[in-house]
Amino acid sequence: MLSTPSLEAKKVQPNMKIGRVLVVEDEDLIRETIALTLSEEGYEVLTAVDGRSALEIIQTTIGKGNALPRSFPSAAQESAKLDLIILDLMLPYVNGLDLCRLVRREGNSIPILMLSAKGTETDRVVGLEVGADDYLTKPFGMRELVARCRALLRRHQQFQSSTQAPTLKFQDITVFPQECRVTVRGEEVNFSPKEFKLLELFMSHTKRVWSREQLLERIWGPDFIGDSKTVDVHIRWLREKLEIDPSNPEYLVTVRGFGYRFG
Incomplete structure (x- = not known):
């Protein structure tokens, strides 16, 4: 026993x-x-x-x-x-x-x-x-x-x-890198792998301006075959999930002539 x-x-x-x-x-x-x-x-x-x-x-x-x-x-x-x-x-x-x-x-x-x-x-x-x-x-x-x-x-x-990867937080957006999870205004939101990597990169370097070419190289890799419109499409999808008004973004903004900035 x-x-x-x-x-x-x-x-x-x-x-x-x-x-x-x-x-x-x-x-x-x-x-x-x-x-x-x-x-x-x-x-x-x-x-x-x-x-x-x-x-x-x-x-x-x-x-x-x-x-x-x-x-x-x-x-x-x-x-x-x-x-x-x-x-x-x-x-x-x-x-x-x-x-x-x-x-x-x-x-x-x-x-x-x-x-x-x-x-x-x-x-x-x-x-x-x-x-x-x-x-x-x-x-x-x-x-x-x-x-x-x-x-x-x-x-x-x-x-x-x-x-342990640190939790990334900016205002009411929180990214949990190890869990591949994002909450926006307290609600969990699903992101595709590319969207998640983009958001993680932006939130790891708030205020930094990224050109389309830099984003393509960091997220899609140097061997990616395509054009910069791919970045624009993913930015639009991110805004639809992050912004209250995607037409007037508060988080993910366009810096004309340079690229995109978060925050």
Whole structure:
């Protein structure tokens, strides 16, 4: 029979939580010591005593699209997510290496700190190669564990911020580049791929004047076979979706003799 995963965090400072950590460790003393230490540092802590219990928790906290294989028990998605997994190598039912493989196979980049009594170079290399971000050999000090957790979270947050395209906003128009989505005056509006790329370019460089030739090269590419009227047609379509009065545009204006400007 599966053991029930503990979802109750030890809340020492409930208003100062700095991350949500899953501790997967079958040794009670180690698991409870890590959980208490991290809770006192301001982390929200979930615990699991074996690999199957950990899978259940991961399935309820990993966002839609990153769920683990359907052969494992499923649960309703929670709004909260995991920020870090501390994972023992030797676990009942599903060991740490296999659990790490499953998480990475689904494309999830959550930081994983692997714990093990095996400290040989080969063991560390295997753990890192299956997807762990760091490896800590038992016995270890709690100060070092906390420091490694902070470093992993810091690197992960920096990576996410560097790869996440910023939202573009101008007055009542908002472009979400990663979602290929646009809202105009609070309403979502559909754009063709070329229209979306044009709008994204304009909103990334407000006030800049673009000639038809420059727009053709940036959006259609240098090998495009056609004339500049293609740009004019797409500009008209954009205005119909953006402007209250397309005949008197406020956002996408014509700069006579030069081209077009946004804003």
